Every structure is written in C-alpha cells, then in structure tokens.
Amino acid sequence: MKIIRKVSQMQKIALKYFQDGDEAGLVPTMGALHEGHVSLIDKSVRNDDITIVSIFVNPTQFGLNEDYLKYPRPFEKDVAICKKNHVDYIFAPSVNEMFPAAHKTFIEVKQMQDVLCGSFRKGHFRGVATVVAKLFNITFAERAYFGMKDFQQLKIIERMAKDLNFRTKIVPCPVVREKSGLALSSRNSYLSQKEKNDAVQISKILKEAKKNFSKNNVSAVLKDAIKKLNKISGSKIDYAEILDANTLSRADKASRNFIFAVAVWVGKTRLIDNVVL
Amino acid sequence: MKIIRKVSQMQKIALKYFQDGDEAGLVPTMGALHEGHVSLIDKSVRNDDITIVSIFVNPTQFGLNEDYLKYPRPFEKDVAICKKNHVDYIFAPSVNEMFPAAHKTFIEVKQMQDVLCGSFRKGHFRGVATVVAKLFNITFAERAYFGMKDFQQLKIIERMAKDLNFRTKIVPCPVVREKSGLALSSRNSYLSQKEKNDAVQISKILKEAKKNFSKNNVSAVLKDAIKKLNKISGSKIDYAEILDANTLSRADKASRNFIFAVAVWVGKTRLIDNVVL
Incomplete structure (x- = not known):
C-alpha cells in the first residue's frame, strides 16, 4: 500500500493503471474510518483491480461555525485499517494541494443542494460536489463508493456525475449500524x-x-x-x-x-x- | 470524418483512442465557423493524433434577451469546412442530449466570471464553464484550443481546468483578424x-x-x-x-x-x- 500526498503523483499513477486497462475504485473519505467505510472498501476490493481511499478533511464543505478544526484525524489508525483491508493507495493531500489560494471554481447542484442538510449547512454540498469532481479527475476512478447514510450527498453526487458526463459510476452502499441500530458516523x-x-x-x-x-x-x-x-x-x-x-x-x-x-x-x-x- | 450526435457514442470512441494511447485535440465551437476557428483546427491537426470539433449552440450561456435563437447555424457549411481541414470527428449533440430536463449541475468560477462580459451577461460564464467541463469528460481531450478573442473565457477555462484537476491542457490561440483589423466573430x-x-x-x-x-x-x-x-x-x-x-x-x-x-x-x-x- 502506498500513501500519496501530491495530486500530480496520484494522477500519474492513475493514468498508468487506466491506460493499462486496470479499473480503479475510489472510496472518498474524511478519514476517522469506521466499519461503514470498511464496507465500502470491501466492496471496491471485490469489484476493482485497484482500490484508492482518499482521506481529506475538506474545508470547503464546512461552515464557519462547524467542526472543521475538531473533526477527528486519527491518520495512523486509518492507515492501519486501509492496510488491513487491502487498499492499494491512500490519497491524502494537504489542503493547499487541493485548494491553493488561487482556487476559484465550485460545482453546484441546484435545488438538491438547498434542501435537508443543505438548508442548514449553506455551501456544504457545493464543497462536497467540488472535491468529489476533483477526486474523479485525479484518480480516473471507474467506480466510486458512497454510503447511503449520507443519502443527500449520494443523490447529489449521482446527479453531478451524470450531468457533467463523468465516466465514474457511483455505487451506493447500505448504511452500516451498531447492533443498537445507531448509524455509524x-x-x-x-x-x-x-x-x-x-x-x-x-x-x-x-x-x-x-x-x-x-x-x-x-x-x-x-x-x-x-x-x-x-x-x-x-x-x-x-x-x-x-x-x-x-x-x-x-x-x-x-x-x-x-x-x-x-x-x-x-x-x-x-x-x-x-x-x- | 464522422459526425457524432450522442454523448455515449462520443465517449465510447474517446475511451478507445485514449486507451490506444492516441492524443485527442478538442476545438469547442458554437459552429458558424470562420478563419479564427480554422486556425484552432489547424493547430490541433498539427499537434494531436485526433481532432474533434464540437458544434453546439449552448443555451445555458445565453441570457434571456440574447441572440440564442438567431445565432447562425450553417451546419452543412461547417461540416464542409471541417472536412476540408482534416477534422476526424464533429461532435454535434442536440440540446436535450447535453442538457436534459433533469440537469441541475453548474460550474462557477468565482470573481473572474463576474467582471467584464460577466457583469453584462449574467450566468454566461457559468454556462460556458459547465459545457466545456462536459466536453472534456465526453472527449477525454489531451488538449483543448481556445481563441484569445474571447480572452475572459480563455482565462476562466484555464482556471476551471486547473482547479478541477482536468488533465486537458488549454492551448490559447491568437486572435485572427480581417485585413482591416476587425476581429473575426x-x-x-x-x-x-x-x-x-x-x-x-x-x-x-x-x-x-x-x-x-x-x-x-x-x-x-x-x-x-x-x-x-x-x-x-x-x-x-x-x-x-x-x-x-x-x-x-x-x-x-x-x-x-x-x-x-x-x-x-x-x-x-x-x-x-x-x-x-
């Protein structure tokens, strides 16, 4: 398993496996991995030649008074989980690598972004759609795996991928719950x-x-x-x-x-x- | 030369040449081709293994009171110009093929989209950025050619391609003018x-x-x-x-x-x- 920090390096690797005819699966995460994430990883490992887990706490999807700073970042533990579950690449770029100061481009999915969580977290899904589109272009993923716990996110990403003609197929995965029923998060x-x-x-x-x-x-x-x-x-x-x-x-x-x-x-x-x- | 009308067909062709290692050049146009467009086509024909000209009068980049309906559409003449200039594919989709009713996704390039033409043509560059991103995903172009006459468009597309990590390289091409100096349009x-x-x-x-x-x-x-x-x-x-x-x-x-x-x-x-x- 390799940990990649640079966009250019990930793209270079991606171009190679893509042109070799290998299909990659992408599991986009903000880290702090739990069994829900592992279920996505498992699905990719079964479906795809190569599995990439991205770990990036995306500042553009957090509001001003939200938990961006305190969001858990147990990176070493996440690395161990990925390794154990046969991930091929962890893509873990810095904020500056993904959103340098000159960045000005954002993707909006009208209407769908404004309801439910979108009406309480202004700009949240704009940040999500933008970072996911970037990850599609960086990894050339054949498939990308999203948990149904974030149902609105899943539907917005499906819409975005279709509307912008990304070739990446979106694979929805069931909510994983504790025995008590509590959805993992x-x-x-x-x-x-x-x-x-x-x-x-x-x-x-x-x-x-x-x-x-x-x-x-x-x-x-x-x-x-x-x-x-x-x-x-x-x-x-x-x-x-x-x-x-x-x-x-x-x-x-x-x-x-x-x-x-x-x-x-x-x-x-x-x-x-x-x-x- | 082939004329392609369907996104799925263009993507299938694109996937094939991309995986064969052939590099494609894209010349995005709204048709009504003139010597300015031909200079972009020429550059692509020299640089690329395959040259694609897209012809699509994009409704999302026209304002309500603008000239969408009367914009010239001399398709047969455009086809002849492409043929004569060694274009491999014309991609000429319908509006419904590019923007079906359910479409909800738009790309915005903040600040840059709001000045100059953007302050007079609200939503114009949103429509431009969105359709160009779609064309990148549909054609897997290695390079895309833009005239410097539309300087703001060029700069916005450069920014968008960089920000969203498209691998497509943007090639700026000089303004072509009549002998009188009038910029071709x-x-x-x-x-x-x-x-x-x-x-x-x-x-x-x-x-x-x-x-x-x-x-x-x-x-x-x-x-x-x-x-x-x-x-x-x-x-x-x-x-x-x-x-x-x-x-x-x-x-x-x-x-x-x-x-x-x-x-x-x-x-x-x-x-x-x-x-x-």
Whole structure:
C-alpha cells in the first residue's frame, strides 16, 4: 500500500493503471474510518483491480461555525485499517494541494443542494460536489463508493456525475449500524455514553416509521416520528422530512421511492440518519 | 470524418483512442465557423493524433434577451469546412442530449466570471464553464484550443481546468483578424457593410492604446480610448477596461501582464475585442 500526498503523483499513477486497462475504485473519505467505510472498501476490493481511499478533511464543505478544526484525524489508525483491508493507495493531500489560494471554481447542484442538510449547512454540498469532481479527475476512478447514510450527498453526487458526463459510476452502499441500530458516523466519537444511548432512539423511530408507512399516511407517520424525536433527551430537530428519494423534492403521485431523512442534535452533536421507505 | 450526435457514442470512441494511447485535440465551437476557428483546427491537426470539433449552440450561456435563437447555424457549411481541414470527428449533440430536463449541475468560477462580459451577461460564464467541463469528460481531450478573442473565457477555462484537476491542457490561440483589423466573430454576420466599416475602428483604437501604453499611464490611455470608442457611429460601450491579464482583477504593482478588453455595441450587434498590452 502506498500513501500519496501530491495530486500530480496520484494522477500519474492513475493514468498508468487506466491506460493499462486496470479499473480503479475510489472510496472518498474524511478519514476517522469506521466499519461503514470498511464496507465500502470491501466492496471496491471485490469489484476493482485497484482500490484508492482518499482521506481529506475538506474545508470547503464546512461552515464557519462547524467542526472543521475538531473533526477527528486519527491518520495512523486509518492507515492501519486501509492496510488491513487491502487498499492499494491512500490519497491524502494537504489542503493547499487541493485548494491553493488561487482556487476559484465550485460545482453546484441546484435545488438538491438547498434542501435537508443543505438548508442548514449553506455551501456544504457545493464543497462536497467540488472535491468529489476533483477526486474523479485525479484518480480516473471507474467506480466510486458512497454510503447511503449520507443519502443527500449520494443523490447529489449521482446527479453531478451524470450531468457533467463523468465516466465514474457511483455505487451506493447500505448504511452500516451498531447492533443498537445507531448509524455509524465519525461524529459518534463526539457523543458521551449517555448521549449515545439517547441517540439510539433515532434509528428506532425511523425503523418504526418504515413499518407503518404507506403512500396514504405520509403526514401521520411523519407527525408521529417528530413527536418521538422531540422526546429524546437533549434533542433538537434540524429537519425530519419524507421526500421523493430520487429528486429530493416533495413527494407526489409520480414518486415511486420515498426517503425519510432526519438531522437531529443530541447534545452538541448533530446526527443524520435515514431510511428508504 | 464522422459526425457524432450522442454523448455515449462520443465517449465510447474517446475511451478507445485514449486507451490506444492516441492524443485527442478538442476545438469547442458554437459552429458558424470562420478563419479564427480554422486556425484552432489547424493547430490541433498539427499537434494531436485526433481532432474533434464540437458544434453546439449552448443555451445555458445565453441570457434571456440574447441572440440564442438567431445565432447562425450553417451546419452543412461547417461540416464542409471541417472536412476540408482534416477534422476526424464533429461532435454535434442536440440540446436535450447535453442538457436534459433533469440537469441541475453548474460550474462557477468565482470573481473572474463576474467582471467584464460577466457583469453584462449574467450566468454566461457559468454556462460556458459547465459545457466545456462536459466536453472534456465526453472527449477525454489531451488538449483543448481556445481563441484569445474571447480572452475572459480563455482565462476562466484555464482556471476551471486547473482547479478541477482536468488533465486537458488549454492551448490559447491568437486572435485572427480581417485585413482591416476587425476581429473575426460569428456575430460579424449580423453587421451591415456600413456597421462593419464602423466596427473596424475598435481594433484600431486598441492597437493605438497598445502602442501608447506604459505602466504609468493606464488611466490616460484608457480615457483616450474610451473617447474614441464613443465617437464610433452608433456605438455604445458595455465596458472598456485595462486589467491584470492573469487574474482579470484590477491591475496592481504585482501585475506583469495587462489586458485591454472592450465590449462595444455597433448598432444592434455586440462586439468584443482585446489586446494584450
């Protein structure tokens, strides 16, 4: 396994395997790897000739008052996890390497970027779409793996890749959960044991909503879930919405798939989770 | 020479020549080809194994009240010009092929997109950057050729390609002019003979400004040129500015290269021209 720090070096390697006919899989991460990431890595190792994990805490996707500085960066541990799971390359560039001072270009995915998390985290998905497009161009990936925990991110990246004619195929991967049901997230490390126990309720409420959901009782299911989410100790709901799973817009009669997505603060930690209905 | 209408077909061809190690040159155009375009084609034919001319009147780069509908589309004539000049592929997709209804993704190059033409044609460079990024992904071009007549476009594309780590190299090509000095443009076809004679003054005024320019007399040279531009019969100046040629921002002591760029209406036709000082 090799650790690559420079864009030019990664591109040179990528050009070589691409022209040799080897297919690369990209797992874009911000590090602090957990079993969710490992499930993406596993999928790539099975599908692709070469697996690249990018580790980059992307400043352009954090708001001014968000957790960019305190976001966990256990790099040595991440390296060990990648090595153990048969990753070929870790691409871990510096901020200056990815976003030098002269950088001026951003990618926006209209409408989809403004709902759910986008309405609370202005500019977040602009930063995500931009860095992912850069990673596609840097790695020539045949496939890129994204967890469904970040459902809105997944849908935005799918849209972006299609709209800009990237050849990289987007592979969605199921949410990985603790036995308790809590969705794995690098941000779970911010939770106290007490908060963690409280946070477990979120996935339980989503699971129950899924069980009770039908096309005809959207608002009743939603109302019930919001009531329960509000009862979680120390909780504050950013949003809880049932939307068309493809467009992330209001579900209507043409909708075939529905997503119930929530963002809930538990204490000082913002957690997101979702369930496809 | 082949004419390709479908993105998927162009990408399939591109993938093949790319993996065969052949280098492709892309000449992105809106058709209505003139000697300026031919100079780009010639350069690609000399440099590249394969030359692709894209012909696409891109609706996303036209404002609501602009000339999208009346923009000239002499397709058969363009095909003949390409054939004569040894083009390998014309890529001429439909609007729906490039921008289907579900399209939501746009690329913005901050600051640079807002000055000069950008301040008069809102969203113009967003449309340009987006379509060019798509063309890069569709053609896997090793090099792409842009005329310096559209100087701001050239600089924005250079910035975008660098910022998003496209491997495509941007090749700037000199302005091609009529003997009179008038910069070639597909929009010159809108001019009456009388207007064309008037428009010739623009390049003369720029040429004179270049002759008189020094770092210490920027405002005097500019003032004199504006006075003369205003004297052209039927003229209206959108802008006439001397800027740092690299950043398109206000020239300062760190500036090494200067660009004098103008947009001037002659009758109902908006003409742009520039000179590197």
